[in-house]
Amino acid sequence: MILLDRVSKIYNRKSTAIERINLHIEPKEFVIVVGQSGAGKTTLLRLLTREEKPTSGKIVVGGIDYDKLKDKDIPLLRRKIGVVFQDFKLLPNRTVFENIAFALEIVGASTKEINSTVPRVLEIVNLKNKSDNMPYELSGGERQRVAIARAIVRQPKILIADEPTGNLDPKYAWDVIKVLEKINRFGTTVLLTTHNQEIVNKLKRRVVTIENGKIISDRSNASYRL
């Protein structure tokens, strides 16, 4: 599903974010990426969404070879991947409902479909009563849950979640993880980055540890270890 072959990303001479990373993720896998702040986790995810181009190396996601991907086809690639951004990236001038609906409008979903799907997803993240609020009227944790709802609403084959529990208290954090697990059970490949030791330990999944842009360990059924 996801293949990285000797991928490096050098932002500038002073900052090499990713260095010769090899990573292979099977369909339906649930992979946790851990690493200290600045290790290169977000950069890795941004390479997958084509927000950044690798300095060198090969990336293939869902059968699409990024070397052959034309710029005008990038939107089509991004529609296949659900992303929970570390900084949420909600549209500031749109309500919670509209933010989530927007992801569906992009792929041309019918209004009927949108009106039935969005409330369901809002229920999953427990935000039904905030449907008509603007993002600035929400708490950090609520915003994060909107971001999650938006990422899953298109039922993507691949879900990338960058610290989706960063702003949540333990109860909600665990709710979010349960959503991710559920989606994974329905067949979505999940790539999750987190600092939360407890979650990593409880999940007992494949854990990839990054340090200074390099993978220093990659073990299944693993617990948190830096």
Place this chain on the structure above:
Amino acid sequence: MKRAWTTFYRVLKAGFVNFFRNLSLALPAISVMTVTLFTSLFLYIANATFSNTINQINNKISITVYLTDAITQPQLKDFQKQVKELANVKTVEYVSKDEALAIYKSENAGNQNLLQAVDETSNPLPASLNVTPYDINKIQDIKNFLNKKQFIKLQDPQLGTSYSGDRKQAIDRIAKATTVMREAGIGGIAIFALVSALIIFNTLKMAIFNRKDEITIMRLLGAKPWFIRGPFVVEAAMYGFISAIVSIGVIKVMFTIFSSSLQASSLGLLDIGYATKFFNDHFWILLLAQLVVGLMLGILFSIVATARYLKLRTSK
């Protein structure tokens, strides 16, 4: 097909909704567009009014060729024909001796002394050709033609030809002034249009710059460029629409007040009476022109201004 309409409807709706949610960003853009459209329309009407005034002056300038009493009918016909064929001659009007007398009498109806000086039997007034030129600047050509020997002898030996009572100098001055005024008017409008187009473009650019993060987010979610750009274009088109309506509305109110309070007196050089009539006669076409210009400015500028944020190039 249905999907295309749904998308179109969503773009339109997003544009409208954004307009109302971003009113604080909309106001500067609407203000500069309104001022521009208002001033352009005002200058246009002023220019039309000046042109009218100039035409009126031009029409009053005529060349009167006094004819000798000895002229024969064939000579007259031929002379009149040749004058009429000159490139710069608009009209040639023949005034016979009898007509000249009638005009003289009606003009001096109250003055018995002057009336007694003339009567039908000894009519001292010559017949004449009244020549109206197209362009008073090229009056010299006509003059040269009339001064040819064979034509001089057809003219009244004492009176010859009068260039509006030999006020050639004044005519020359008016001619020069009108040319300068026309050119200055066109030049002024052109410079003003250019400068204000730049200001409008920059204002729209700033409004879009303020929302560049929004564009980035939409791109990251996989929206295609026109789905992102569409609402911005709709929004800017609304700025143009509103500005067009407001600017023409203000002018309408202005002329209503002017023409009722000033009673068509002239405001400096501007003939308010004519300007009001011109505006009212052309109201619908002017409204249409304002709308087209406003909408085009909004649409074109927003397409250009969003372009740089829509490039799908990823950094290497």
